[in-house]
Amino acid sequence: MIDLTQYEVWFVTGSQHLYGPKTLEQVAVNSREIATALGASAHMPVKVVFKPVVTTPDAIRELCLEANSSKNCIGLITWMHTFSPAKMWIAGLSLLRKPFAHLHTQYNREIPWAEIDMNFMNLNQAAHGDREFGFIGSRMRLDRKVVVGHWQDEDVQADLGMWARAAAAWADWQGARLARFGDNMRDVAVTEGDKVQAQIQFGYDVYGYGVGDLVKVVREASDAEVDRMVEAYLDEYEVVPALQPGGEKHASLREGARIEVGMRKFLEAGSFKAFTTTFEDLHGLAQLPGLAVQRLMRDGYGFGAEGDWKTSALVRAMKVMSEGLKGGVSFMEDYTYHFSAGGDKVLGAHMLEVCESIASNRPKLDILPLSIGGKADPVRLIFDANLGPAIGASIMDMGQRFRMVANVVDVIPTDAPLPNLPVARALWLPRPNLKVAAAAWIYAGGAHHTSFSYSVTAGQLHDFAEMAGIEFLLIDENTRVDEFKDKLRWNDLYYHLSKGL
Ligand code: MN
Numbered sequence: 001m002i003d004l005t006q007y008e009v010w011f012v013t014g015s016q017h018l019y020g021p022k023t024l025e026q027v028a029v030n031s032r033e034i035a036t037a038l039g040a041s042a043h044m045p046v047k048v049v050f051k052p053v054v055t056t057p058d059a060i061r062e063l064c065l066e067a068n069s070s071k072n073c074i075g076l077i078t079w080m081h082t083f084s085p086a087k088m089w090i091a092g093l094s095l096l097r098k099p100f101a102h103l104h105t106q107y108n109r110e111i112p113w114a115e116i117d118m119n120f121m122n123l124n125q126a127a128h129g130d131r132e133f134g135f136i137g138s139r140m141r142l143d144r145k146v147v148v149g150h151w152q153d154e155d156v157q158a159d160l161g162m163w164a165r166a167a168a169a170w171a172d173w174q175g176a177r178l179a180r181f182g183d184n185m186r187d188v189a190v191t192e193g194d195k196v197q198a199q200i201q202f203g204y205d206v207y208g209y210g211v212g213d214l215v216k217v218v219r220e221a222s223d224a225e226v227d228r229m230v231e232a233y234l235d236e237y238e239v240v241p242a243l244q245p246g247g248e249k250h251a252s253l254r255e256g257a258r259i260e261v262g263m264r265k266f267l268e269a270g271s272f273k274a275f276t277t278t279f280e281d282l283h284g285l286a287q288l289p290g291l292a293v294q295r296l297m298r299d300g301y302g303f304g305a306e307g308d309w310k311t312s313a314l315v316r317a318m319k320v321m322s323e324g325l326k327g328g329v330s331f332m333e334d335y336t337y338h339f340s341a342g343g344d345k346v347l348g349a350h351m352l353e354v355c356e357s358i359a360s361n362r363p364k365l366d367i368l369p370l371s372i373g374g375k376a377d378p379v380r381l382i383f384d385a386n387l388g389p390a391i392g393a394s395i396m397d398m399g400q401r402f403r404m405v406a407n408v409v410d411v412i413p414t415d416a417p418l419p420n421l422p423v424a425r426a427l428w429l430p431r432p433n434l435k436v437a438a439a440a441w442i443y444a445g446g447a448h449h450t451s452f453s454y455s456v457t458a459g460q461l462h463d464f465a466e467m468a469g470i471e472f473l474l475i476d477e478n479t480r481v482d483e484f485k486d487k488l489r490w491n492d493l494y495y496h497l498s499k500g501l
Contacts, residue, residue, distance in 0.1 A: 001273075001300040002323045007046040007074045007168050009101075010067060011035035013053045014060075014084030014133060023122055027081045028053050030107040030123070034151045038077070043154070043161030045324060046074065046168060053081070060092035068097045075099040075167040077160065080129035081107065082122065086136035093140060099167045099467045101145040101160060102137065104130045109150045141501055143466040159459075166463040169320040172273065174203035176316070178302070178309055179272045181214050182281025185306035190447040193310055193397030201402065202468055206309045207270070215284035217269075218262030229257035233291075237365040237381065249367050249377075252287070256379035259285060260292035267301065274302025274312040279351070279373035288373055290352030290380035291365065294424075297355035303331045304449060305353055310395045310402075314451040315355075317464065318393070327454025328357030330385075332392060332426070334448055337434070338415070344434035345412070347427050348392075348452065352380045354424035358454065359383040368422040385426030387411050392450035393461055395470070401495050404465045405446040406458055407437050408476040426452070431477045440475045440484045471495060 013031040015024060032050045039048030054060045067073045075098045106126045137144055145163045149156040184191050195206045230253060233239060243253040267275060275296075279288045297303045300323075302316025311331060318329045331353055338345040351370060356363055363381035370378055393406035409428040418425065430437035458474050465472035471491050475484070 002172075002320055004045040004165070004168050004320070004323050005047070006072060007164075007171060008049045008070070008072045009046055009164050009167065010049045010051050010063075010073055010076050011038065012051050012063060012076050012078050014078065014080040014089070014129070015053050015055050015082040016084055016088075017055050019082060019122060023082070024053060024055065026123060031079070031081055034079070034105070034107070037151060038157060038160060041157040041161065043158040044164060045161060046164050048077070049073075055084070057088040057091055060089055061095065064092035064096040068095065073098060074164070074171040075101065077101050077103050078133065079103045079105060080126055080133045082125055083129040084133060086132045089133065089136050090140070093136065093142060099144070099170060101147055101163045102130065102134065103151065103156075103160065104134075104146060104148045105151045105156065109152065143469065145463055145466075162457060162460045163463050165321040165323075166460045166467065169317040169464060170467040172320045173313065173317060176204040176273045176313070177271055178204055178206045178312055179267060179270060179275040180206060180208045180307055180309055181275065182211050182278040183208065183307050185278050185280055188306060190396055190445070191304070191306055191308040191310070191449070195309070197397075198310070198313075198402070201470070202313065204273075204313055207272075211281050211283050211285060214262060214266055217266045218259055218285065221258045221261035221265075225261045226254050226257045229261055230254060233257065233365055237363050239365045240367070243365060243367055243379065252367050252377060253365075253379055255286045255376070256291045259287065259289050260295060263289060263292050263296060267296070272301075274304075274309075274316040276304045276307050276309050276312050278305070278307045279370075279375075282373065282375055286376045287378035288352065288370060288375055290378040293353040294356050294381050297330060297353070298357045303353060303355075305331065305333075305350060306449075308447075308449050310397070311447065311449045311451060314393060314395050318451045318453045318456045321460055321464070322453055322455035325455035327386060327388075327390075328355060328359075329451060329453040329456065330355035330358045332450045332452035334450070338427075343429050345427055345429055346409070346434065347425055348385075349421075349423045349425040352378055352423060354385070354426075356381055356383070358385045358426065358452070359424070360386045363424070366422065380422070381424060382422060383424045384414065385411055385424065386454055387413060388454060390426075390428065390452060390454045391456060391458060391461070392452045393456075394447040394450045396445050396447055398445065402468070402470040403444065403473065404461065404470055405441060405444045405473040406461050406475065407431070407441060408458060408474070409437075411454075431475070432479060436479055436481055437475050439481050440479055443481070443485055443488060444473050
């Protein structure tokens with residue numbers, strides 16, 4: 001359900017008329033070559049469209065307006081091959097509503113020491129041309145990504161590719177529809193927030209439904225549809241004997257399948273990209289949806305439990321950012337701790353809803369009591385998560401504004417098997433350590449729910465937060481609590497004042 005190939009970034013080269021047509025022709029040839037190379041890079045998940053070199057304020061303005069109205073264009077990559085006096089960019093950049101990355105590169109990699117003349121200098125002057133362009137971006141207080149280096153270098157292409165993924169996630173949010181089955185878990189604070197402000201700022205729309213609306217669709221699921229779903233389960237998972245056909249709890253598996261058929265239909269009919277549930281509002285549903293949620297997340301839907309629409313939107317955004325990459329993205333919760341000499345560890349899990357995309361092994365499909373919510377035992381997938389570096393991120397509504405906080409962690413093997421733990425799980429060491437990471441997270445007001453990914457990077461989340469115009473706080477190996485607290489205070493001031501900057 002996520003297709004990055006539909007998206008385009010436009011490669012825009014700035015110049016001016018002073019150089020004469022011959023130089024401008026060469027600029028166009030060089031620029032096209034760079035755009036083609038970026039588009040062909042394995043790191044670039046979207047199309048790179050070469051746009052004619054712009055040399056006048058009118059052409060720049062027209063191009064920005066065209067980008068705004070293009071459905072497939074998710075942003076611009078700008079580059080000043082020669083010198084493009086930046087006042088020419090004011091009108092266009094004032095109107096531009098799409099993100100842009102400023103590629104600071106030059107066509108020639110090296111200086112040809114023996115041959116260099118003024119022709120070479122004219123054709124390779126981004127070193128100052130891009131600074132002129134950079135000034136106007138800063139003068140206009142525009143958030144943008146600056147990527148420096150030769151265009152053929154892999155790290156430059158990787159940085160632009162990661163930025164394009166963030167831009168795709170941003171485009172995906174615009175006009176996105178999120179469904180909430182039931183409201184917020186009663187009394188919980190951090191999952192609440194201003195949905196009107198979120199729509200104004202983030203572009204997605206949150207729709208609330210009574211669980212009865214979903215129950216109706218679940219009940220309409222035909223036996224044949226349930227049969228097909230059960231077959232898929234038997235094919236894909238290690239299904240415990242009790243749930244298999246003829247097993248004493250097979251009816252519960254069929255009920256889980258019926259819920260999945262209904263949820264899929266509901267979400268598809270409404271063109272939703274993310275959804276929430278809450279175990280407190282399950283009237284008419286026999287089980288809390290566990291398996292269904294895990295599988296829907298695997299297929300690209302964002303999800304948040306207990307009515308957590310902000311996390312569901314973030315899970316969706318990170319699914320888009322990581323589409324086609326290894327590692328997976330899941331809804332996650334910091335669940336319980338292991339304090340030990342070997343490093344204080346976090347066991348991440350949820351009541352049920354951890355995405356299959358982060359599974360390191362073939363999941364076991366089991367049925368066990370939930371011990372909360374008072375419904376029938378739910379079916380769920382149980383597995384250990386992938387190992388390696390990962391990141392957990394969360395968006396909170398701080399009242400006046402939204403904040404994103406993220407922590408880089410290292411997922412490690414559990415010290416011993418967990419034969420009685422009935423949910424999917426990930427064990428990690430937070431960076432730099434739990435003492436610092438948890439203190440910083442708590443000072444920041446970070447939620448207990450996160451979107452958890454092995455492929456999305458901190459830099460990418462930072463890019464995304466800037467596209468959204470929100471604060472980004474990173475907790476990683478360089479974090480110190482005292483500095484972090486200062487940053488919180490300075491940022492409060494900055495975001496309060498920045499509306500006037
Ligand atoms: Mn929760």
